[in-house]
Amino acid sequence: MTENHHFLVQQVGKGDKQALAALYRAYERPVYKFIVSRLNDPHEAADILHEVFMDIWRVAASFEGRSQVRTWIFGIAYRKVIDAHRKRSRVTVTDEVPETGDVAEAADAGYAAKQEAEHLRFCMGTLSDDHRSAVSLAFYEDMTCAEIAEIAGVPEGTIKSRLHHAKKLLLHCLSGRIKGRAVA
Amino acid sequence: MTRSRDEMELDLAFLVNGTLSPAEMAEMEALLAEDDLLAAERDALAVIRAEMQAEEFRTPGEFGLARLMRDVNRDTAAPASAETKVVTLRSRTWMWQAAAAVAVLALVVQTYLPTTGGAPQGEGYVLAGASAPGALVVSFAPDTPEVQIRDLLVGADLEIVSGPSALGLYRLDVLDGGDLDTATAALRAARTIVESVENAEN
Known part of the structure; x- marks a missing residue:
């Protein structure tokens, strides 16, 4: 499976749209789930998912295969969501562990x-x-x-x-x- | 046992998702057998994980793929820059404003300037709506930010195919895979954004 996905990314790097479609079908659901879990906004998550795959299309040729395809794609999604949070200037939520200890x-x-x-x-x-x-x-x-x-x-x-x-x-x-x- | 309890506690999530090595797992299980609190936390995390994995998500699916292929084709056709999409979105407001300005100017010219020959009366212009593209004619509340309009249209699988007219009307079409009735209902439900929705009569 991993080798197959490596091959797909290589093909995408050569401009193969069918390979991009295959990669999209393989990763759309988990990547979307990851994005929406961080944004709580399905429409914005769909836009970011789209951006992730547009990035894959544009930078696949530079993928060197040093990491797994899965971690590479989730890494792109991870950074995209951080950008989205920055754009929103979203005030975050608690980072402190309460001391009530229950x-x-x-x-x-x-x-x-x-x-x-x-x-x-x-x-x-x-x-x-x-x-x-x-x-x-x-x-x-x-x-x-x-x-x-x-x-x-x-x-x-x-x-x-x-x-x-x-x-x-x-x-x-x-x-x-x-x-x-x-x-x- | 080579690690302290605190160190091992940090691996609890990875015990639950099954990604520890067999040796680490055995070490953790031995600790949990002696530590009721940690065992209870492990059970709670296991329930959380099961709950998360059972969650249902409605993904963009084939619509998302169609959208991706559309933009990839655009990208291939105009490889000038990776910023194409962003620029398009940013400039859309200006495009709309410019189009509106031209339309208003055209209306003023038609209204106030005398006809000086040329095309016979009744020709030389086209009735609004005649052979125009789009399945829906829509007007948006004047102060609605572009981002809200965009979100509404993307969410309803719609795109603007022309507009605004001099009266501020936009013509919309459903994207491939979208459903006109569902999209119309979504527009009608967005009362704070959409002022009017009508089926286009070409």
Whole structure:
């Protein structure tokens, strides 16, 4: 599969539109999922997905094959979303882990039993883009730490740290929402 | 066990997504067997991951591919710069304003200048709408930013094929793969942006 995608990128670099279409069909869904998880705006995500593949079309000839095609494409998408955030001048959301320390309660409260996508979407939305990206790549795409680090252009230790903080924030947020509902 | 609990805790997400090496996984499992809190966190993360993977997304699909191929073809036809699309979008406002100015000027000329021969009366101009392209005739609220119009049209699979007319009317067509009824409904629903929507009668 990986070799096949390498071949497709090489073909795109030579101006093969059918190869671009094949690459689009292979990566459209995961890349769109990754983008929309970071922007919460399907229309803007569709525009950025389009830009990602236009970039692939324009720069495929310079792809040297040192990284996997998947990490290369997600890296383009990663940077595009950062640009979009900059354009929006979006004020971010919390990066601080609350000190209330009820992670244990969240875990013990049996979150496992509460399949609530709405709570999860809300809580993902409270994360910073760095945290959300790491969680998305780890859990939507099941990527290794090394792959995520390559996409984000940071050391593996930074990714581990981001995921650790994201986990605490998510569990804290979910705990709060579940408690809120229980009270209501 | 060669790593501390804190170091291993940082790998919890990768235990959950199954990307640790067998040796790291065994090390983690041994730790989790002794640490109820960490085991509970692992379970919670596993639920989060399962929830995320089960999420349904409606992707641009074949419409997105058609849009990509359209722009790639444009890019190939005009390889002058990678900025083509951006420039087109940025300049569209100016293009609209210029077109509107020309249309208004033409109206003024037709209204106030006497006919000095040439084409017989009733000829030399075309009735608005006659053989004009586009399936819909639309007017937008005057103060609507271009970005909102653009988002609405992209979301409804529509593109502007001509306009604005002297009255500020635009003619729109559905993109390949789009549905006219759905697009019309989307325009009618956007009441703060769209002032009027009519089917074009060619």
